Amino acid sequence: MTGHGDEHGIASVAGSDERLVVRLAGELSHGRSAATQAELVQLLAQRKPRTLVLNLAEVTYMDSSGIALLLVARRRLGTQPGAVTLVGLSEALRGLLRAVKIETLFPMADTEEAADVR
Numbered sequence: 001m002t003g004h005g006d007e008h009g010i011a012s013v014a015g016s017d018e019r020l021v022v023r024l025a026g027e028l029s030h031g032r033s034a035a036t037q038a039e040l041v042q043l044l045a046q047r048k049p050r051t052l053v054l055n056l057a058e059v060t061y062m063d064s065s066g067i068a069l070l071l072v073a074r075r076r077l078g079t080q081p082g083a084v085t086l087v088g089l090s091e092a093l094r095g096l097l098r099a100v101k102i103e104t105l106f107p108m109a110d111t112e113e114a115a116d117v118r
Contacts, residue, residue, distance in 0.1 A: 007034025008032040010039055011058060020049035021112055025058035037069045042074045052077055053115045057088025067100060074105060085115040 015021040022043070028036065031067035044052070052073060059066070070086070077083040085107045089097075097103040109115040 009036040010043070013043065015049075015053070016099060017047045019051045019053065020044075020047055021053040021055060023055040023058065025036040025060075028069055029061055029063045030065045033063075033065035033069050037065075037072055040069065041076065044073070049077070050083075052084045053112055054084060054086050055088045055112055056086055056090075056093055059090075059093065060095055062093060062096060064100075067096070067102065069108065071102070080117060087112050087115050090118050 008028070009024065009032065010026035011023045013020065013022050020043075023039065024036070026032070054070070054073060056062075070084075074084045087109045088111070089108060094103065094108070097106070106117070
């Protein structure tokens with residue numbers, strides 16, 4: 001999971017306030033995650049979605065700061081099943097979430113369309 005120097009953060013936002021889809025791109029690392037997290041928190045406060053789909057297909061690198069971003073999103077939306085669904089995870093990202101033992105906190109899907117959200 002390399003890619004240092006890539007564009008970072010929120011690449012696009014789609015969907016309704018009921019089901020918001022946020023596509024993240026580049027590195028979710030110590031140097032950039034704080035700004036991305038602040039942007040995401042502001043977006044969630046403004047839109048107040050019931051469910052959130054985070055598309056990570058274009059994320060090239062993630063460290064503990066990126067994991068914190070995922071946990072903040074989950075905390076903001078609550079812990080009901082399907083509140084935050086992760087899609088487009090590479091095998092490396094799936095392995096990282098397994099390694100830190102948080103993969104069970106998030107439903108995962110291959111595509112936005114397949115995301116099982118309520």
